[in-house]
Amino acid sequence: MKSAVMLFADHPLPVLQGLEAGQEPDPLALALLRDTLRTLADVAADVFVFLAPSMDKEQAKALLDPHGVGGFKLASSLGKSLQARRRNAFRLLFSRGYEKALLLANALPDLPSHAVQTALDSLGWKRCCLGPIPGPDGEPDGVYAMGFDFEGYTTDALDMVDPDKPKLFGRMETLLLFYERTVTVLAPHSPVDGPEAVPALVARCRDTRFTLLPSLRLASRQSQTGA
Numbered sequence: 001m002k003s004a005v006m007l008f009a010d011h012p013l014p015v016l017q018g019l020e021a022g023q024e025p026d027p028l029a030l031a032l033l034r035d036t037l038r039t040l041a042d043v044a045a046d047v048f049v050f051l052a053p054s055m056d057k058e059q060a061k062a063l064l065d066p067h068g069v070g071g072f073k074l075a076s077s078l079g080k081s082l083q084a085r086r087r088n089a090f091r092l093l094f095s096r097g098y099e100k101a102l103l104l105a106n107a108l109p110d111l112p113s114h115a116v117q118t119a120l121d122s123l124g125w126k127r128c129c130l131g132p133i134p135g136p137d138g139e140p141d142g143v144y145a146m147g148f149d150f151e152g153y154t155t156d157a158l159d160m161v162d163p164d165k166p167k168l169f170g171r172m173e174t175l176l177l178f179y180e181r182t183v184t185v186l187a188p189h190s191p192v193d194g195p196e197a198v199p200a201l202v203a204r205c206r207d208t209r210f211t212l213l214p215s216l217r218l219a220s221r222q223s224q225t226g227a
Contacts, residue, residue, distance in 0.1 A: 002046070002099055003045035003099070003100040003101070003102075003120050004045055004046045004047070004048060004098040005045045005047050006089055006104070007048075007050070007105065007106040009055070011082065011106060012107070012193035013105075013106055013107040013191070013192055013194065014029065015029045015030055015106065015107075016051065027218060028215065028219060030063060031215035031218050032106075032107040034214070034215070035213045036107060036111070037064065040104075040113065041113075042113035043113050043116045045100075045120055046073065046098070047071060047073065048073050048074075048089075049074055053076050053078060057076075060074055083158050083162075086146075086158050087155050087158040087159065090148065090158070094150050100120055100123045102119055102120055104116070104144065105191035106191070108189065109192075109213050110205050110210045111189055115189075119131070119147055119184075119186055120147065122147075123147050123148065125151050126149075126181055126182060127149060127184065128149070128181050129184040129185070130169060130172060131188075131189060132144075133169070142169060144190070144191045145189075152181055156175065157172060160175060173185075198219050198222070201219060202216065202220050
């Protein structure tokens with residue numbers, strides 16, 4: 001059974017957005033995306049990175065994979081809104097014969113590969129999964145992961161739920177349950193979506209193996225120097 005994991009190069013953390021030829025992205029943002037891709041290399045699935053249509057694929061490949069290791073494919077994200085781009089990304093993968101597809105936030109360096117594999121394995125007929133992002137009150141708010149089986153996929157989950165409004169997780173879960181989908185709720189996790197989220201990442205990874213990652217080493221140095 002063919003499975004795919006996908007992420008957008010610039011969501012929720014802008015990494016390659018607006019780069020001109022020869023321009024370098026923010027080093028920490030790039031490191032966070034690279035480490036997320038490194039984790040996904042251990043998952044039994046093809047990995048896709050969706051780029052803005054204006055982004056040169058050769059430039060993106062050189063930035064994301066400077067040593068030519070490979071392990072992921074590049075594709076252009078088409079659509080005027082985030083909802084449309086997500087819908088078209090799922091549609092593209094299912095049209096290529098993938099039976100399971102999981103969309104992840106792009107800066108999750110401390111999300112273990114086994115958690116991603118478990119999310120994929122949970123997908124089946126009329127079964128989907130959602131990964132909640134805890135809000136300030138600890139209750140599920142945003143969504144860091146969203147997965148569907150080919151036969152259980154519904155575009156309404158992406159068309160009818162505004163991703164920019166609060167309580168995205170609850171609104172999306174409610175819609176999926178309305179469509180008689182079984183929703184597997186994954187463990188809560190907080191992706192990095194901007195500089196203000198970096199201290200929390202450093203704090204929760206302290207004294208873990210994730211401190212060895214290039215992105216965590218860089219984040220720790222920046223936190224210590226106040227950069």
